[in-house]
Amino acid sequence: MAMQSGTCRLCLTTTQLCGSHVIPELCYEGTYDSKHRAKLMHASPNAERWVQKGLRENLLCSTCETRLSRTENWFKTFWWGPDGLPTNIQSDLPVLSIPDMRQFHLFQLAILWRASVATGKEWNTVSLGPYEEKIRQILLDPSQWSTGMYPVFVQALVDENGDVVYGALGKPQQSQYGQSHVYYTLYAGAEFTVFVTESPDAELRKLLDEVYMSGDRIRLLRKDFRKSGTVLTWSRQRREA
Ligand SMILES: [Zn+2]
Numbered sequence: 236m237a238m239q240s241g242t243c244r245l246c247l248t249t250t251q252l253c254g255s256h257v258i259p260e261l262c263y264e265g266t267y268d269s270k271h272r273a274k275l276m277h278a279s280p281n282a283e284r285w286v287q288k289g290l291r292e293n294l295l296c297s298t299c300e301t302r303l304s305r306t307e308n309w310f311k312t313f314w315w316g317p318d319g320l321p322t323n324i325q326s327d328l329p330v331l332s333i334p335d336m337r338q339f340h341l342f343q344l345a346i347l348w349r350a351s352v353a354t355g356k357e358w359n360t361v362s363l364g365p366y367e368e369k370i371r372q373i374l375l376d377p378s379q380w381s382t383g384m385y386p387v388f389v390q391a392l393v394d395e396n397g398d399v400v401y402g403a404l405g406k407p408q409q410s411q412y413g414q415s416h417v418y419y420t421l422y423a424g425a426e427f428t429v430f431v432t433e434s435p436d437a438e439l440r441k442l443l444d445e446v447y448m449s450g451d452r453i454r455l456l457r458k459d460f461r462k463s464g465t466v467l468t469w470s471r472q473r474r475e476a
């Protein structure tokens with residue numbers, strides 16, 4: 236995508252803008268999943284076109300692109316590494332030790348925020364309202380994030396054998412939990428649910444207690460990918476060889 240001048244949505248400087256991925260490329264890497272491909276295609280035959288059109292927008296200057304790529308690199312190393320997403324999940328739900336909770340939350344927030352500021356109709360399901368500015372501030376200065384803000388649930392997508400299904404991508408979908416807006420998006424073998432709130436109310440805290448364990452640990456949930464209404468798929472020619 237050619238550079239073009241405009242206002243960087245993150246630092247607000249007018250400069251040359253890069254083509255930014257709304258959902259970073261690392262989210263479609265992992266394993267090329269030929270095993271589940273046919274089922275995913277059947278679930279949503281138009282998905283590939285959606286993905287190709289919706290991948291990039293001119294949103295950020297190169298400084299901000301680099302800023303966010305630090306978090307992306309952190310997530311990539313963790314998520315696809317030995318302590319990240321397991322390849323198979325049975326009924327005992329695994330507990331993930333997150334080496335850096337701030338980076339973990341920033342990564343999900345960056346995706347949601349980019350989807351909110353992106354103008355393509357592929358992202359028209361995301362509108363963060365006043366939280367768009369609050370999250371922009373956090374992405375610029377990550378020290379503004381503290382424990383409890385914008386909680387995230389992670390549901391690994393699994394098939395009937397408990398094998399994790401890679402290669403599904405979903406348009407973010409909005410829902411509501413109590414007073415909070417909730418967005419759930421499929422990428423990197425899981426459905427990530429972000430609660431758009433800085434201070435969870437009592438009802439949400441009860442739910443969070445099921446998932447957020449002591450220390451920097453979260454319980455990984457599982458979801459049958461065939462039951463996910465938002466399953467889309469992607470393919471990368473280079474992996475088909
Ligand atoms: Zn910038």
